Amino acid sequence: MKNDCVHCGISFDFYEKGNFFVEGDSIDGYLDSSFTKMNDYIAYKPYSSLEEVGEEWKKYETSNNVRIGLSRSTKPERLIDPSTFMTRMQERETVSFIQRGALTSFLQPIISMGDEAVYGYESLLRAAGNDHTFSPGKLFQVAQKTGLHSLLDQRAREEAVKARQDKVKAGVKSFINFLPSTIYNPDFCLQHTFRIVEKYQINPSDLVFEVVETEKIEDVPHLQRVLERYKKEGMKVALDDVGAGFSTVDMLERLQPDYVKIDRSYIDRCDEDAEKQEFLHSTSDQAKKLGIITLAEGIERKEEFDLCKKIGFDLAQGYFIGKPAAQLVELR
Structure with a gap:
């Protein structure tokens, strides 16, 4: 089990000038006279531009x-490994933003089906300010390719917790x-x-x-341990996209989440599709x-809202109710 942050995408810088390092069990075949050996396993050479790198x-x-790596x-x-090194170098503008760029959370309302009062808000990651146009999808795509997905996910969780400050009152999820x-x-x-909380x-x-x-x-026991750790701290857990991907209905009993969110593909025009209605009924019944x-x-439509309410869903979310926004807005 990995117990240090090196494996979690700790920051990595591309200096315009510095030293290029190579480490391995048999590095002699890669070295020329410009390298200085520190020991049998690691050596470095100076560089004056990233083109040289x-x-x-x-x-x-x-x-x-x-x-390989760089140092001043x-x-x-x-x-890091050469493949990840080059991918980070090619994507270094996005990588730099993932590591240190200003992030924020937009909030999308979730309401109770019964009285249509605000029950909570989903926090959705966004680039802060007007100077950057990185989409959340782009950030997570590059993070996945460059081994920085743990770092970005951690930063996103922190921004989501901070987003409650002076915005979301106690008792609202x-x-x-x-x-x-x-x-x-x-x-x-x-x-x-937990420290941020x-x-x-x-x-x-x-x-x-x-x-x-x-x-x-595939590692369901690991997911169980993660969910149990959150619960141990008094927090709630939810499964997203039930009905698609890994979160199939038969996993509900095994994972015992506090909430299930039904994949939007089953909500889209569900009032016009008998098969979707059957799935929604069976999922709602099993969850209850x-x-x-x-x-x-x-x-996104009143007809979808009315049907889900009739079936017995507890909560609702979507553009019909409210879009994600930097500030809390009045609902429809």
């Missing part, structure tokens, strides 16, 4: 047994997305999030941590038997 990288392009001194900093694949050891990796004096029971993942999660709160997301 790009040329040097080509020597290691197909190597699986070395790590003769002491190595972070060393905050739904916060997280990627289970970025949490290697729940006891260790979630400490940063304590720092901003947020009631843990007002936070709902929501599993999101584009690929199927397990004491799980149900949320229909992606509602």
Whole structure:
């Protein structure tokens, strides 16, 4: 089990000038007279431009047994595999923003089906200010390719917790997305999030941590440990996109979430599709038997809202109710 932040995408800088480092069990074949060996496993050479670094990288392009990196001194900093190194270099503007750029959370309202009062808000990551046009999709795509998805996911969770400050009153829930694949050891990796919750004096029971993942999660026991760790701190957990991807209905009993969010593909024009209606009925019935709160997301039409309410869903979310915004807005 990985217990240090090196594996969680710690920052990596591309200096315009400095020293290029190479580390491995058999590096002699890569070295020329410009290198200085520190020991049998690591050596460095000076460079005066990133173009030089790009040329040097080509020597290691197909190597699986070395790590490379940059430093402004003769002491190595972070060393990574050559493939990830080059991807980060090619995407360094986005990588720099992932590491240090200003982020914020937009809030999208979630309402109770019964009285249509605000129940909570989902926090959605955005680039802050007008100087950057990075979309959340772009940020997470590059983060995944460059090994920085854990760092970005951690930063997103922090911004989501901070978004409650002076905006969301106590008792109203905050739904916060997280990627289970970025949490290697729940006891260790979630400490940063728990410290942020304590720092901003947020009631843990007002936070709902929501599993999101584009690929199927195969390590269900690991996911169980992550969810149990959140619950141990007094927080709630939710499964997103039930009915698509890994979150199939038969996982509800095994994972025992506090909430389930139905995949929007089953909500879209559900009033016109008998098969979707059958799925919504069966999911709602099973969740109620397990004491799980149900949320229909992606509602964009009154007909969808009315049907989900009739079926018995507890909560609703979507453009019909309210769009994500930097500030809280009055509902329809």
